[in-house]
Structure formats: C-alpha cells, structure tokens
Amino acid sequence: MSKILAITNQKGGVGKTTSTANIGAGLARTGKRVILVDLDPQTNLTKGLGIVAAEKNVYGALLGEYELEVYPLQKNLALVAGSPALSGFDKAKGDEVDREFLLKELLEPLRKQSDYILLDCPPGLGLVTLNAYACAQVLYIPLEAQMYGVDGLEKVLNLVKRMQRRLNPELTIGGLFFTRYNKHKILHRETTETLRGQYPDLVLEGVIRESVALGEAPHFGKDIFTYASHSAGATDYAALVTELLTR
Template sequence: MKTIAILNHKGGTGKTTSTLNIGAGLARLKKKILLVDIDPQSNLTEGLGLRDVKTSIYNSIKDGTPLPILRISEYLDIVPSSLDLLGAEIELVSRFGRETILKKLLKEVSKDYDYVIIDCAPALGMLTVNALVSADTVLIPLEAEYFAYRGIDRLVSIIGEVRSHYNEKLTIGGVFITKKNPSRVITDQITESIKKYFNEKLFNTSIRINVALVEAQLKGISVFEYEPMSNGAKDYSKLVDEILIKI
C-alpha cells in the first residue's frame, strides 16, 4: 500500500477536486483505493454524495475505533469527514502519541488497498501532521496564479520537519498546476516560475479550468462519471498515468 497526502496550506487550489479525481482515476484502472477526508470542511465527503454521515474519521481519532469505511464503487472507498473534526485539533494537543494516531488507524486496513489518498485541510495543524506522518509521499496542487507559491517555503519546511522527526521515508512526490487557462499569456510565465522553484518535481500534466469538474462534485460523482470526454477527465487521466510512473 502506498499512502499519498494531497496538501496545500492555501484554499482554492483544487486540492479536494484532485483527491477525488485522482482516486477515481486510479480506481478506473482497477487499483483498490481508499480516500481519507481529514478536512473538517468535508468537501471530499460531500463531493462524493455523502452528507450528514453518522460516523466519521473524527470518531476513530477520538475513540480509537476502526475507520468508518464507506463503499463508493467496486474499487473506491472513503473514510468520511464531519464538522466534528473542528474540535480535533484542540483535543489532540494533550494526547500521547498524537502525531501517529492516523498512521495506526490506517495500518489496520493496509492490506486491503493499493493506494490510500488523504485530502488534507488547508492548514498546517495537527491533523495535517497526522496525514504527513502516515504518508509515503506528498502531492502539492498549485493554482496557476502569481501568488501560487506564496508561503510554499513554510509548507516545504513542515514536510522536512515531519521527515526529520517522525517519518524519514516521506518525500515530495510531485507538484502539479491546477485551474490552468492556456489562453492567458501569463500562465506560461507562472508555469516557468514554478518549474524553476520545483525543478523535476513539477509534473508535465496540468489541470485546465473546466466547468465539468465543478458540476461533477455538485452531482456527487467523479468527472469520469459525469463527463468522460471533458477536458477535466482527460487531464486527470493523464495526471494519473504520470503519478503511476513517477511515484
């Protein structure tokens, strides 16, 4: 089992959209996938049509109970989130071994999946640390805007600190550009700047702006189910192929 954390400290970067569609894209290739929503906003959970779940990852973090795994399709499962997670950061402060709680929970299901993909909160708190301690690699979505990598030094530093203290195998598996508008001249300049910063870590595949990605989540399904011939589906399919090669 390979565990991937999809992380950006900023909101609006396409993090949850990417988690959903990378997971669905891998499931289409008959890889057994577990999505883990560890963001209190629960956008991934709701983006797969699940609302007002009775038991969420919060219950497992709080009580040590087995992860509440829900079936989405034959190859795709999810551990849902809930607003209760908002209190988890405070509750975790006094817990012994608080950084490794998620890792221990995932270990119990490690034989059942090819990939675990964690949708992190847009913050660098204890829930995100738990995700990084659990992960083999981190994928970072960056929006195709001038301020895309403002604060990215801090994010990279946090990943380095987790690697040094808790998870020596943790790597940055790659960076990919989201919400790309190919018709804007400035987009190429932004891409070059990101490439200079991350070098070979920047994936060749970018995700273009595509309304089907938003509409699919509103319907509670992946873009592959909603509009398989859309640019969004084509881009995420290419990104999945690149992920399989590179990480």
C-alpha cells in the same frame, strides 16, 4: 501494503479536494483499490462524492468512539467520511502522547485492503495535517498558476524537511501540479515556466485545465470520470494519474 498519498497545500482553494477525488477515481479505473480519507473539516470530499449523512467518520474513529468505517463508492473506490468536528482535533488530542501518529495507527488495518490511500488534507498547519504527514509516504501539491496560488508552497516544502527529520523519514514529495490552468493567460504560462525552472524535478508534466465540468461534478455527488468522461477535466486527470503511476 498500500501506499499512502497526501494531497496538500497550506493555501486553500487550490483544488486539493477536487484532485483527491479525481486522482482516486482515476487510480480506481486502472484497477487499483483506493480508499479516500476526508481530513478537511469542510467535508467537501465527503459531500462531493455523494455521502450526505455518514453515521461514522474519521473524527469519531480517531477519538476511539467506534471502529473506522469505510463507505464504498464504486468499484475499487471507497471513502472514509470527514467531519466538521475535525476543526477541534487540536483541542481534543493536543496533550496526548504520540498525538502525531493517531491517524497512522488508525489507517494501518486499511493498508492491507487497498493499493492506495489518499488523504485530503486541510489547509493550514494543525494536528490533523501533522498526522497526515506523519503517515504518508508521498505528498502531491496542487497549485494555481498565479502568485497567490503558490504562496503555500514554501511552507509545505519547509514543513516536509522538518517532518523528515523528526517524525517521518520516509516522507517524500511526489510532485507539484497546476490546477485551473489556462494556457491563454500570460500569468499562468509565466508562473508555470518559473516554477519549472526553480523545481525541475518536482513540477509534473500534467496540468489540470479550467473546466466547468470539474466544478459541476461534486454537485451531483460524482467524480469527473463518472460525470463527464469526455471532458477536459477527465482527460487531464487521467493523464495525471498515468504520470503518477510511472514515477
């Protein structure tokens, strides 16, 4: 039975999609069977991994219009495509009984086919995010090492506490990690040190450095390992995956 990981932050632009793609690809490179699920209406995960016109996506499957489709990407790595229509999920399913568990029920058959399912969560708190938290075992939170980059952290931590009490007692936070990190910037170093002091058990050792290749890879429909295997981004995500596997 696979483990479901949610990559999440209530703030946008902190590297959730980049991290979902590259943690997933990194896990696949270790021999783990991985399925990525694009839950962000921007569908950047889907487009960034080369799926341009998916006939079936997670939104249609959640609405029961068709069976869930999994698109193979490479050895051990596959994707459930996203849809811009996910922005209307609250309106479509907001009045339904057990609406927070629709994603959990949908993904249940995939758990026997994979070792890990990674959820790329949208920013903000809506029904899609609640569904992700209701079915995940572990959350990982990417952060930028600056004041505005950590604004969403407390919201996530408070939401996890409520979810543990009400919907998913198995939910835990696997860790926080820094993206777009530059050790030469004083603000980045100070923010990192401060959060390590505040959350010593949550802040992971691995950081993702600023890397041109990480920004370029999605434009070619590739993960960082396929696009630039010797880049700083590939090195950092490989180290992060190793750390995740040992926690």
